[in-house]
Amino acid sequence: MVEPDFSAILPVSADFLPRRADQSSWMGMYLRAGTATDDVRSSAVRSYDVLAETAASPAVVWRLLLDSRSWPAWSHIDELDVGRSSGLSSDGRDVVGAIRAFRVGKTVITERVSGLEPGRHFAYEGVESPHMADHQAAIDLHETPGGGTRIRWHGTYRARGIERWSSGRRVERVMRTMVTGLANHAAGQIGR
Structure with a gap:
């Protein structure tokens, strides 16, 4: 399965998105990327x-x-x-x-x-x-x-x-x- 690239829609840098070989689901990647980010520079x-x-x-x-x-x-x-x-x-x-x-x-x-x-x-x-x-x-x-x-x-x-x-x-x-x-x-x- 091809994992979608969420870097365009998530307010995080592309380097932050986890890209591990053992990643079992792209949805899991999306949820972790959306909730675990420390990138607050763009946050008002x-x-x-x-x-x-x-x-x-x-x-x-x-x-x-x-x-x-x-x-x-x-x-x-x-x-x-x-x-x-x-x-x-x-x-x-x-x-x-x-x-x-x-x-x-x-x-x-x-x-x-x-x-x-x-x-x-x-x-x-x-x-x-x-x-x-x-x-x-x-x-x-x-x-x-x-x-x-x-x-x-x-x-x-x-x-x-x-x-x-x-x-x-x-x-x-x-x-x-x-x-x-x-x-x-x-x-x-x-x-x-």
């Missing part, structure tokens, strides 16, 4: 910016952000992969430079804490992700008049793999789920 910078409010104080929200072990409790993250993480604080107060590896299903996403302004600003950058490159994110906390917190989670990234063909709405939905989960969980922590 995308962004997200989501908000939520909680009755919890900025101090409560801040504690949750610093404690990477709490993230699975309030987000779509299944678990913190301690074996792939480094520099984690044993007291739940991760510092700049800590690398956090989060597992979602079979996928592991690794992020580095890149900036902290206590009680106000938490920043991180993507280290490894099959869906995003050049990911820079920040979570800003603003105290509201009643003592609660307005949480703004925003970032930029370049889509990679199959995410390159999406509109970016999926990432926006995921981040909205994250900020809402944080806000709701923080509210549940009041008085604890």
Whole structure:
């Protein structure tokens, strides 16, 4: 069987397409080429910016952000992969430079804490992700008049793999789920 040349329709370089003698199907080649690419140079910078409010104080929200072990409790993250993480604080107060590896299903996403302004600003950058490159994110906390917190989670990234063909709405939905989960969980922590 002659394998079709997908280099004209896939946004990857022709040298990237696997051309192995043991390739059993051209469809398998197409799927691997479309989802495993690291060629993000032509991918436009995308962004997200989501908000939520909680009755919890900025101090409560801040504690949750610093404690990477709490993230699975309030987000779509299944678990913190301690074996792939480094520099984690044993007291739940991760510092700049800590690398956090989060597992979602079979996928592991690794992020580095890149900036902290206590009680106000938490920043991180993507280290490894099959869906995003050049990911820079920040979570800003603003105290509201009643003592609660307005949480703004925003970032930029370049889509990679199959995410390159999406509109970016999926990432926006995921981040909205994250900020809402944080806000709701923080509210549940009041008085604890």
